[in-house]
Structure formats: structure tokens, C-alpha cells
Amino acid sequence: MHTMTRWRAKRRYEANRRFGERADDTLVAIAILKGRRDGIELEQTDEELADKLRRGRELLEDIRDALAEDPGVDPYEMAIAEELKAEDPNPPSVLVDDFDELITSVETAEHTLDYTEGLDDVRTWLKRISNIADRTSRESISRMRGSLANGTR
Amino acid sequence: MPTELAKAQVEFLEGKFDAARTLVEKFDPTIPQAETILQAVEGGLDQVHQNRRLYDTAHEQAPESETALELYEKYLGSIGKVAFDLQVLETQLVYFDLYQYQRTLSVEDRLDHAQSLSDELTTAFGIDVTTIPVIWNGFAIDPLDYRIRATGDISHIYAVILPRTQSEPWRYAPLIGHELGHAVLDRHGDLETEFYGEVQEVRNRTRSGLDHDHDNEVEDEDHFVTSWRAWFEELFCDTCGVLTFGPSYLSALVWHLFDSNPYYIERDPDYDMHPPPALRFKLVTELIEDLFPELGDSVREYRTAFEFHLDALEGERPSDYNAYDYDELRRFVLHEVPDRITHDLDDLITDIQDGMRPEDSSTRAHRLATNEYWLDSFPP
Numbered sequence: 001m002h003t004m005t006r007w008r009a010k011r012r013y014e015a016n017r018r019f020g021e022r023a024d025d026t027l028v029a030i031a032i033l034k035g036r037r038d039g040i041e042l043e044q045t046d047e048e049l050a051d052k053l054r055r056g057r058e059l060l061e062d063i064r065d066a067l068a069e070d071p072g073v074d075p076y077e078m079a080i081a082e083e084l085k086a087e088d089p090n091p092p093s094v095l096v097d098d099f100d101e102l103i104t105s106v107e108t109a110e111h112t113l114d115y116t117e118g119l120d121d122v123r124t125w126l127k128r129i130s131n132i133a134d135r136t137s138r139e140s141i142s143r144m145r146g147s148l149a150n151g152t153r
Numbered sequence: 154m155p156t157e158l159a160k161a162q163v164e165f166l167e168g169k170f171d172a173a174r175t176l177v178e179k180f181d182p183t184i185p186q187a188e189t190i191l192q193a194v195e196g197g198l199d200q201v202h203q204n205r206r207l208y209d210t211a212h213e214q215a216p217e218s219e220t221a222l223e224l225y226e227k228y229l230g231s232i233g234k235v236a237f238d239l240q241v242l243e244t245q246l247v248y249f250d251l252y253q254y255q256r257t258l259s260v261e262d263r264l265d266h267a268q269s270l271s272d273e274l275t276t277a278f279g280i281d282v283t284t285i286p287v288i289w290n291g292f293a294i295d296p297l298d299y300r301i302r303a304t305g306d307i308s309h310i311y312a313v314i315l316p317r318t319q320s321e322p323w324r325y326a327p328l329i330g331h332e333l334g335h336a337v338l339d340r341h342g343d344l345e346t347e348f349y350g351e352v353q354e355v356r357n358r359t360r361s362g363l364d365h366d367h368d369n370e371v372e373d374e375d376h377f378v379t380s381w382r383a384w385f386e387e388l389f390c391d392t393c394g395v396l397t398f399g400p401s402y403l404s405a406l407v408w409h410l411f412d413s414n415p416y417y418i419e420r421d422p423d424y425d426m427h428p429p430p431a432l433r434f435k436l437v438t439e440l441i442e443d444l445f446p447e448l449g450d451s452v453r454e455y456r457t458a459f460e461f462h463l464d465a466l467e468g469e470r471p472s473d474y475n476a477y478d479y480d481e482l483r484r485f486v487l488h489e490v491p492d493r494i495t496h497d498l499d500d501l502i503t504d505i506q507d508g509m510r511p512e513d514s515s516t517r518a519h520r521l522a523t524n525e526y527w528l529d530s531f532p533p
Binding site for chain 2: 020021024027028030031032034035038039040041042043044069071072073074078
């Protein structure tokens with residue numbers, strides 16, 4: 001009777017994946033902006049770049065809202081925020097301020113399409129978020145496999 | 154060169170995709186959403202090639218640059234994503250294989266019953282989904298296209314999983330009402346978010362010492378929150394069971410929940426987080442009292458038997474059980490869910506009271522037959 005529900009594992013995976021995609025897009029955009037600064041020519045239109053940066057900014061905004069415990073936050077984003085809080089020595093209010101700075105850095109890059117130092121921090125945080133999402137999804141996948149023949153829900 | 158390895162991996166994935174595509178395209182009956190699913194995987198492969206081009210360009214100009222290394226990492230990431238998409242598609246195909254194969258066996262009648270009951274239920278719930286019944290080893294529902302981006306945020310194809318059994322199908326029919334509740338909840342993210350907000354509020358109150366409602370303290374408040382988030386989905390589905398099957402849901406549920414420890418609260422979130430049977434029973438009896446008290450007596454025998462079972466096992470109840478059975482959260486389900494989802498409970502209750510014959514009903518035949526099977530007398 002008491003078996004893991006593969007439903008929930010899947011649902012978690014889906015949320016993780018969408019999350020990971022948004023972070024990945026922005027990480028590609030940041031790499032391209034850095035490449036441009038260093039004189040590396042990469043095929044990518046300004047619109048594509050701005051769009052990739054926007055997705056990452058929106059993700060950071062969602063996490064910022066979850067860190068601030070705003071009502072109506074998506075449950076999955078709340079879970080990610082809780083992990084970030086648990087891993088960080090600073091109180092949540094400091095994290096919220098940090099996220100505001102990250103959001104400003106991406107927003108500026110969306111307009112100027114120039115690489116700035118602030119984007120280094122954005123990259124670090126997006127990777128951290130992406131790692132949490134990835135870790136959860138790997139666990140979910142192995143649980144899904146393990147529980148495939150345990151159908152009671 | 155690592156890029157050669159990556160290339161070989163992509164070629165292998167493309168081979169898998171071609172094999173899956175061939176199967177999907179010639180499948181009979183047609184797989185719903187097939188084209189969008191295939192397109193989603195194809196889109197992932199395009200992304201792989203695009204990331205590869207970016208990496209190659211950067212690598213040619215500055216092989217050791219940070220940009221080149223980061224783009225290599227992103228290239229690998231996009232390969233991993235396609236690999237997972239394909240895994241989803243392959244799992245779906247196994248279900249379809251199983252469904253087609255089982256149609257040729259002696260379980261065909263059972264599959265027909267589950268299919269026709271699922272159609273009746275999805276109409277009652279007002280949801281547009283495709284269900285694929287398969288015999289496996291328990292009651293479950295599996296959303297098959299949940300993670301395929303192109304089909305949207307919610308699943309449209311669900312495998313309805315049944316145990317292999319010779320029991321009459323009316324015995325377990327109400328549990329299929331519960332399972333389809335999961336598909337209904339997929340379409341009610343608003344309710345889930347609202348409920349999570351309630352849980353958060355309860356936690357904040359407890360944390361600030363403002364909660365005077367409960368005598369028993371929860372020791373691990375994170376576990377309390379995790380449990381209730383998981384329990385909500387199951388309690389929501391139990392409510393869907395009551396809303397579609399009326400009194401017979403209680404009878405089928407107490408049979409299904411009969412267990413040596415009805416007060417069991419799972420402490421390890423890595424295991425099954427179903428709510429304790431005692432809590433599910435309490436919610437279902439409250440729903441009956443709220444929604445159709447006049448039919449409460451029709452399943453009195455099952456209710457009394459389960460109450461006896463609960464009394465007998467009182468000693469198994471963990472000391473913090475009362476703190477977990479949080480009235481406010483249970484009442485959220487009790488009061489919000491019936492008003493917010495589509496169902497035809499009132500008409501079903503009238504049909505039961507009138508003693509309508511299942512064969513005379515075009516929209517509730519299976520559910521009338523189920524109530525006829527479970528109720529002490531029909532009409533009550």
C-alpha cells in the first residue's frame with residue numbers, strides 16, 4: 001500500500017526540466033555575450049539573444065518572489081527557493097536583495113547586449129539553481145524506474 | 154576527440170527517434186497528439202545541432218576560451234534533454250504495445266469496461282483526455298505526455314492502470330474515479346497553488362506561536378508541510394471519487410484502505426506520501442454528510458465496520474496524529490473542491506433515489522451499476 005507515487009516524481013521532473021531550459025538558454029546567451037566581448041563571432045541575432053536573456057530574468061524573478069514568500073508562488077519554485085535558503089548562510093532578506101541585483105544585471109544586458117561583470121554572478125546563480133533542479137530530477141528518474149512496477153496510488 | 158563521442162551519441166539518438174517515429178506513424182488506433190510529440194523531439198534535436206554549431210564556431214576562433222568551454226557544456230546538456238524526451242516517448246510506446254497486446258487476451262472485457270467507465274467519468278468531469286487502460290499490478294494513472302513540451306503544460310493521454318483480478322469490476326470502479334481525479338487536478342493548478350498558500354500560512358502561524366487551535370505540537374514542521382502538500386492531491390482525488398460515485402465510493406474505499414495501520418504517517422518523504430487511511434475515511438464521511446446526508450445510511454454497514462477497525466487499532470496511532478489531522482486544511486478540501494470542479498453528483502443522487510436502472514441511463518450507467526453493487530439496498 002505504501003509505495004512511491006511515480007506521478008509525483010514525473011510532475012517534479014517536468015517542472016525541473018522547464019526550469020532547466022530557461023536557465024540553459026540564458027547561460028548560452030551569457031556565453032555568447034562574453035564571446036562577443038572577446039572578439040569571437042557567433043551566429044545569433046540580437047532578438048534571439050535578448051529573448052534568451054529575458055527567459056532567465058523571468059526565472060530569477062520567480063525565484064525572488066518565492067524567496068520573499070509572496071502569496072500565489074508556484075509550489076515548485078517555492079521548493080527551489082527553500083533549498084537555496086537552506087544552502088545559503090545569509091538570511092532570506094539578503095538573498096532577496098541579491099536576486100534583485102541579478103535581475104537588474106540581466107535587464108540591463110537585455111537592452112545593451114553587452115557583457116558586464118554582474119552577469120558572472122547571474123551565471124553562478126543560474127548554475128546553482130540548475131544543479132538543484134537537475135539533482136532533484138535525477139533522483140526522480142531513478143525513483144520512477146524503481147517504482148514502475150509498484151502501482152498502488 | 155570528445156566531440157566525436159558526442160556526435161556518435163547524437164546519431165544513436167536519431168536512430169532511436171526514427172524507430173519510434175516509424176512505430177508512431179503506423180499505430181492503429183492513431184496515437185493522439187502524436188505529431189506534436191514527434192515535433193517536440195525533433196525540436197530538441199534541432200537545438201542540439203544549433204548548440205553544436207555555436208560550439209564549433211567558438212572553438213575554431215578560440216579553442217581554449219571560456220566561451221568555447223561553456224558552449225561545449227551547453228551542447229552536452231541539450232543532448233541529455235533529447236535523450237530524456239526519447240525515453241518518455243519510448244515509455245509511451247510500451248504502454249501502447251501492452252494495450253494492443255492485452256486486447257487480444259481474455260482480459261479484453263475488463264479493458265472494455267475500464268475504457269467505457271473512463272469515458273463516462275471524463276464526460277462527468279468535463280475534461281477532454283484520452284485514456285488507455287492496461288492491466289498491471291495495482292490502481293494507478295500515468296500521464297504519458299506530461300513532459301513533452303509541445304503538447305502544453307498538461308497531459309492529454311493517460312494510462313489507466315488496473316490490477317490483474319477476477320473480482321467484479323464494480324468492486325473497484327470507484328477507485329478509477331479517484332485515479333481520474335489526478336487528471337482533473339492537472340487542470341486545476343489554481344486550487345493546488347491556493348492550498349499550498351494555506352499550508353504556508355499554517356506554518357507561519359505555528360512558527361510565530363500564534364496557533365492556538367492545536368494542543369499537539371508538530372515536531373518537524375517541514376515534514377508537516379511536505380506531508381500536506383502530498384496529501385492534498387490524494388484527498389482531492391478522494392473528493393472526485395465521492396463526486397462521481399456518490400455513496401459507493403465510501404464502500405470501495407474502505408475495502409481498498411483496509412490496512413494493519415490506518416494511522417500510519419510516512420516520515421520519509423522519499424517513500425509513498427499517501428495520507429493515512431483514517432484521515433481519508435474521515436474526509437469521505439464528512440463529504441457524504443455535507444453533500445448527500447440522506448444517503449448516509451445506504452452504506453452504514455461499511456462505515457461502521459471501518460469505524461470498528463479504527464477503534465480497535467487506536468493504540469497504533471502516533472502521538473502527534475492529531476496535530477497532523479489539521480482541521481483547517483482538511484476543511485479546505487471539503488469546502489473548496491466540490492464547488493470548483495465540474496461534476497454531476499446531484500443528478501446521480503436523484504437517479505439512485507429513483508432507483509434508475511443502469512441500462513436506462515446513457516450518462517451514468519456504470520456508476521449506477523456500481524451503486525447497485527455496493528449499497529445495502531437499491532434503491533436505498
